[in-house]
Amino acid sequence: MNFQYWGGPNAPILAYLGAESSIDSDLTVIGFLNDTAPRFKALQVFVEHRYYGQSIPFGSREEVMKNASTRGYFSSAQAIADYAQILLHIKKEWHAQHSPVIVIGGSYGGMLASWFRLKYPHIAIGALASSAPILYFDNITLTPPGGYYSVVTKDFKEASETCYQTIRNSWSVIDDVASQPHGLANLSRKFKTCKPLEEAAELKDYLDSMYSRAAQYNQPPRYPVWLLIE
Numbered sequence: 001m002n003f004q005y006w007g008g009p010n011a012p013i014l015a016y017l018g019a020e021s022s023i024d025s026d027l028t029v030i031g032f033l034n035d036t037a038p039r040f041k042a043l044q045v046f047v048e049h050r051y052y053g054q055s056i057p058f059g060s061r062e063e064v065m066k067n068a069s070t071r072g073y074f075s076s077a078q079a080i081a082d083y084a085q086i087l088l089h090i091k092k093e094w095h096a097q098h099s100p101v102i103v104i105g106g107s108y109g110g111m112l113a114s115w116f117r118l119k120y121p122h123i124a125i126g127a128l129a130s131s132a133p134i135l136y137f138d139n140i141t142l143t144p145p146g147g148y149y150s151v152v153t154k155d156f157k158e159a160s161e162t163c164y165q166t167i168r169n170s171w172s173v174i175d176d177v178a179s180q181p182h183g184l185a186n187l188s189r190k191f192k193t194c195k196p197l198e199e200a201a202e203l204k205d206y207l208d209s210m211y212s213r214a215a216q217y218n219q220p221p222r223y224p225v226w227l228l229i230e
Helices: 023-027 032-040 061-066 076-093 108-119 148-159 161-179 183-190 200-217
Strands: 013-017 043-047 101-106 126-130
Touching: 013 032, 013 076, 013 108, 023 043, 032 043, 043 076, 076 101, 076 108, 101 108, 108 126, 148 161, 148 200, 161 183, 161 200, 183 200
Parallel strands: 013 043, 013 101, 101 126
Antiparallel strands: none
């Protein structure tokens, strides 16, 4: 909890709903709450998702996942029920029963924020769901061919047609280089891999992940695309 900008009872509460990782790792990349809290004199609350980070009921995560009974409590419904209990506790503890609450999340956390608003409208007056595929389930809504990757492709193509074409053409180039004598060694050296590549798929999987994260989180890739042009 961050009280730095909070205006006290009746001032808003911005609640970040943790997703599939430790809340500690999220804190280093979340800027929206810090940027917004001063304007609205809001209390900032960050809640960790159960079974991640230090929020492990029933012992260790390994022990929990071995047991079908305790594993059954690892669900989105249980997670948002946790958030509801915690927010009600905070409002009571800090005499903030009339403070409006906005729940916030990204990706899976954004889905949780949306579902929270639907299930607990008496607790949150609104939800901000960033990059949240709320209806992205089989047979619920029409999705473009390629689903997630069609959106990643669209992002790169809109940013630069040249960049898009370079990435598109690079997959076959990587395969061609890898098939040549010492090709994998050359690729390992070019991309400065931590250990020698054993197959081209290792490099392609890494690049796939890098491009996806760049699009999803608006972060620049670790390696510039021009490496693929050479």
